[in-house]
Amino acid sequence: MGIIGKTNVGKSTLFAALTLATVDIANHPFTTIKPNIGIGYVRKKCVHVELGLPQCNPRSGYCLRGNRFIPIKLMDVVGLIPGASKGRGLGNKFMDDLRQADALIHVVDAAGATDPEGNPVRPGTSDPVEEVVAIQKEVDTWFYTVVKRLWNNKISRHLFSMRDPLELLVKSLSGLSITKYHVLEAIRKAGLEDKRIREWRDEDIQAFSKALRSVSKPIIVAANKADLPAAYDNIKRLKREFGEERVIPISALAEYILRKAALNSYIVYIPGDPEFRIISSSKLTREQKKALELIEDKVLKRYGSTGVQQLINSVVFNILRLIVVYPVENHNKYTDHHGNVLPDAYLVQRDTTVRDLAYMVHTDLGNSFLYAINAKTGERVGENYVLEDNDVIKIVAAKAR
Ligand SMILES: Nc1nc2c(ncn2[C@@H]2O[C@H](COP(=O)(O)OP(=O)(O)OP(=O)(O)O)[C@@H](O)[C@H]2O)c(=O)[nH]1
Ligand SMILES: [Mg+2]
Structure with a gap:
């Protein structure tokens, strides 16, 4: 996924909230001059819950209280201004970096607190609907x-x-x-x-x-700075203009603060949740408490979450329409040969066959594929079996010579 948008709207803040990477963030245009690449996660109820297993052991990503966080690659690129496609600003650079993207997250300043060139202005001054049109034209x-x-x-x-x-x-x-x-x-x-x-x-x-x-590069609008009151009406207008499911209100800053606070064990917070819990109030400064109260009040109560996890999930499940499948080596225990439970979760397209999956796991496994076993039903399936969401699959291949 590529994170694009006008300069100074919160792209790097969103990237940092998703990846916890340390990147440059500042309230002026063109803070980012080289793309940032990192790993974020899509959230899905883990199949271990449905299978009645106590837990799983992901090799990549993680699983928290039955929620599987599956890695996705993210790129935060330089910001745009009008005329970027003709080389204004850092336009030309931006363009080449996005070749690999399967989808684009278009961050807009829903509070209208930056002018078309990205300079800070009083919230409510700029029109985010115009911003969406102008940037997507570029x-x-x-x-x-x-x-x-x-x-x-x-x-x-x-x-x-x-x-x-x-x-x-x-x-x-x-x-x-x-x-x-x-x-x-x-x-x-x-x-x-x-x-x-x-x-x-x-x-x-x-x-x-x-x-x-x-x-080939569908765009979803992340209506950022949703915490600022100037954003409220603009978000309604953006949804009306570009469609309910193509516009997700977010507060990248709120998500960033919550994820950092959770990392430092100040709070318990699972990305995407409607709430957080303070672990020990005495460890927090007055400013920190105030910030958390504001997030609760201006963001979580109003929108039901910071919107950031919903944004990623929307791209993966509503726009790209991917499903999740779990290859295993032991279909009775749902493990690999080390005994790790459901070690891998693959995001795949809806028409993927079990043979395609074998190739994704390993070329050799694809080449020597014999049949597969649907671990949930115990049934044998042939190479043309089309995978379903949450399938757990054992692939049986001819022994290597
Ligand atoms: N109120 C509010 N401010 C935010 C939010 N997200 C980002 N900001 C602020 O917006 C400013 C710009 O943030 P960046 O993440 O550097 O923006 P950018 O789009 O990466 O900017 P460039 O790299 O310069 O193009 C910073 O002052 C952030 O603190 C948010 O959700 N709410
Ligand atoms: Mg940036």
């Missing part, structure tokens, strides 16, 4: 520039000699984490199914890249 322009460049340098040259222009298109775009599915969807969305690729004109390429951006 992203689409960048995408078009990249596609057009590929078209001129790679695609157009071979378009007439290639038997299958679609394959050429898919291959040329693969560096942007784009699949054949994305390309076909974009062609459909742009209404270009009946037009031969060889005959596409510039406006067709433009419509195609706009559609391609939206299917």
